[in-house]
Amino acid sequence: MTFAKNSKIATRDYDIIIVGGGSAGAVMASRLSENRNQCVLLIEAGASYTKSTFPPQIALGRRVGGDASTTWAHTQEIGxxxxxxxxxxxxxxxxxxINAAAFVRAPRSDFDRWAAAGLRDWAYEQVLPYFKKSEKADYGNDEWHGRRGPIPVHLRRKDELSKTAQAFIDAALQAGFLSNDDLNKPFPKGIGIxxxxxxxxxGNPAxxxxxxxxxxxxxxxxxTDDVRQRENLDILADTEVDKVLFNGHHVRGVQLADGRELTARQVVLSAGAIGSGAILLRSGVGPKEHLAAHSIHLVADLPVGQALMDQPNVYLQVFIEGDGAILPALGGKLWExxxxxAADQLDIYLGFNHFANLAQSPxxxxxxxxxxxxxxxxxxxxELESADPRALPRVSLNLLSVESDIQILIEAVAMMRRIAAHEPLRSQAVSIHFSDGSEVPTDLKSLxxxxxxxxxxxxHVTSSAPMGPLGDPLAVLDEQGRVYGLSGLRVADASIFPDVPSVATNPTVIMAAEYIADRIKQAGPSAA
Structure with missing residues (x-):
């Protein structure tokens, strides 16, 4: 809805404003509006669709990446x-x-690492109930899986995969890798679907x-339609947020990109690692030297944007003979x-997919x-390019700036070569190439x-405003997502992770939103 469609938004006194309606924000809006005495506003920069109105090019699981109408322009490197x-x-x-719909959680080792660093409330046993709360899984052990959550999670049978995807799994097993019947177990080492x-x-006749x-x-x-009908929940789509507004160090609302202001007792930023980080900086929450360079009034001197992470990958294309089927798009994953x-750590994965450029294959x-x-x-x-909310921030991922990350990728490529050398892939594989079509070298220096x-x-960008114990030089938030030194402001999205989880982030972000929403509900309106 817009101001024109719902004029009450401009004057309504909100208990909570959630900025960003993505993997986390939609969860937050649904859970926090369960309290009918709490008035909640969800603001989304993009379009709002329901289950019945999502365009087919977005709704279909095999369509990945969205389009120009559903994605932001690319940010640019710093400098x-x-x-x-x-x-x-x-x-x-x-x-x-818009993702590939793989629903794989972070393993136990990620949470053990965070708990050991001081985030004891994020130990695996603490977060597992929220993973289970989010899903309705049709497979696996009840110890690890939820059966009544909002998100249906389906595991295909092996014979439902393409023949090539089946061959990848079989070749991995022949190469000596372990079989894994559940990629969402606490230690999911091996090859699974x-x-x-x-x-x-x-209702689709296809x-x-x-x-x-x-x-x-x-x-x-x-x-859902029922949730959207709640009198205490408003959804404001096609609307960008400039910054959070404060009275001293307490939140009083948000300012939209067009200058209008909305009031609230609490604000939750769920605009993604890049979006939430940029909003914090424009709000005066960040490194004081950087804010001063853009003439932004300092509210809290915190290391926003200083710990950004992502997982580096190289995309390998295996040119093959034989079966040419390309659906289903995803198959198996080797987690190794x-x-x-470390003994409990999985630091490599090989994700099978049918997104290769077939025109490059002979x-x-x-x-x-x-x-x-x-x-x-x-x-x-x-970092900010400027204080103008219409200007995209600058992002430098610095992939492979640590030598060990290069070594891990070298070993990942070697694992794929090992799999390709075993049947039933060996008799099908012609050659292995990178995404630009160049052949993957065999000698170590060239590789x-x-x-x-x-x-x-x-x-899988994360950690623009990471959680950490007080005194951690990279910490922006406490373990409940509250911004240090401020009252009424939390972050709940991939920004909050102390480092990037060992997996695609979507299910773990959903869990984190469930977790933080529960903490907000437990605290009550007086404990922002």
């Missing part, structure tokens, strides 16, 4: 004109509305299920350990592998150089 920061969704449902947050649409399955994003799962990994057939260093050490930065050239973002 250059090079594109950076990757694809970002601009639509109700956020990244969950991607669980997906998709659902068959019985004969092929791949043409009927919809991606059940958070706008569909959490903002490099020679540098046979017209290929499959893709995301070879990812999923526990990197490199950190980047996020290292090629990886540095070919590395890309995995679109």
């Amino acid at each position: 250059s004109s090079k594109a950076s920061g990757g694809l970002r969704a601009k639509i109700l449902g956020g990244g969950s509305a 991607y669980p997906l947050n998709v659902q068959d649409d019985p 004969l092929d299920r791949n043409d009927r399955e919809i991606r059940v994003n958070t706008a569909i799962a959490y903002l 350990q490099s020679s540098l990994a 046979t017209g057939k290929a499959f893709g592998i995301i070879a990812c260093a999923c526990r990197p050490r490199s950190r980047g930065k996020l 290292r150089e090629a990886i540095v050239k070919q590395v890309d973002s995995t679109l």
Whole structure:
């Protein structure tokens, strides 16, 4: 809705304003508006659709990446004109509305690491109930899976995958990798099938299920028609937020990009790692020298944007003979350990997909592998280009700035070669290439150089406003997502993670939103 459609928004006194209606924000709006005595406003920069009105090119699970109407323009590197920061969704449902629908959680080791660093409330046993609360899984053990949550999670049978996807799994097993029947177990080492947050649409007349399955994003799962009818919940779409407003160090509302102001007792930023980080900086929350350079009044001197992370990957294309089927788009995932990994840590994954550029293959057939260093050490930065809310921030991911990340990717490529050398892939694989079509070198020196050239973002940007104990030099938030030194302001999205989880972020962001929403409800309106 807009101001024109709902004029009460301009004058309504809100208890909570949530900025950003993506993987986290839609969850927050749904859960916090369960208290009918609490007035909640959700502001989304992009369009708002319901389950029945999502355009097919967005709703279908096999359509990935959205389009120009549902994504932000690319940010640029700090100090250059090079594109950076990757694809970002601009639509109700956020990244969950345009991703590949893989629904894989962060493993236990990520939470053990965070708890050991001082975030004891984020231990695995503490967060597991919120993972379970979010899902309605049709597979796995009840100890690890929820059965009544908003998001349906489906695990395909192996014989439902493409023949090439089946061959990848079989070759991995022949190569000696472990079989994994559940990628959402606490220690999910081995080769398994991607669980997906998709659902068959019985109203779609298409004969092929791949043409009927919809991606059940958070706008569909959490903002149902019944939820949207709540009198205490307003949704303001197609509206960008400039900054958070304060009386001293207490929140009083937000200012929109067009200058209008909305009042609230609490504000929750859920605009994504890049969006929330930029809003904090424009609000005067960030490094004082950087804010001074843009003539922004300092509210809190905190290291916003100084710990940004993403997972580096190289996209491998395996040119093949044989079966040319390209659906379903996802297949198996190998989650493994490099020679540098700790005993409980998974720092490599190989993600099978059918997103390869078939025109580059001499046979017209290929499959893709995301070879990812999923526990990197490199950190980047996020800064403002200017204080103008219409100006995109600058993002430098600094991928592979730590040497060990390069070594992990070298080992990831070696794992794929090992798999390709075993049947049933061995007799099908012609050659292995990077995304630009160049062949993957076999000698170590050339491979290292090629990886540095070919590395890309995995679109799992996190940690622009990380949680951490008081005194942590990178911490912006406490373990409940509250901004240090301020009252009434929280962050709930991928910004808050102390470092990037070892996996795609969507299910873990949803869990975090469930967790923080519960903490807000437990605290009550007087404990912002």
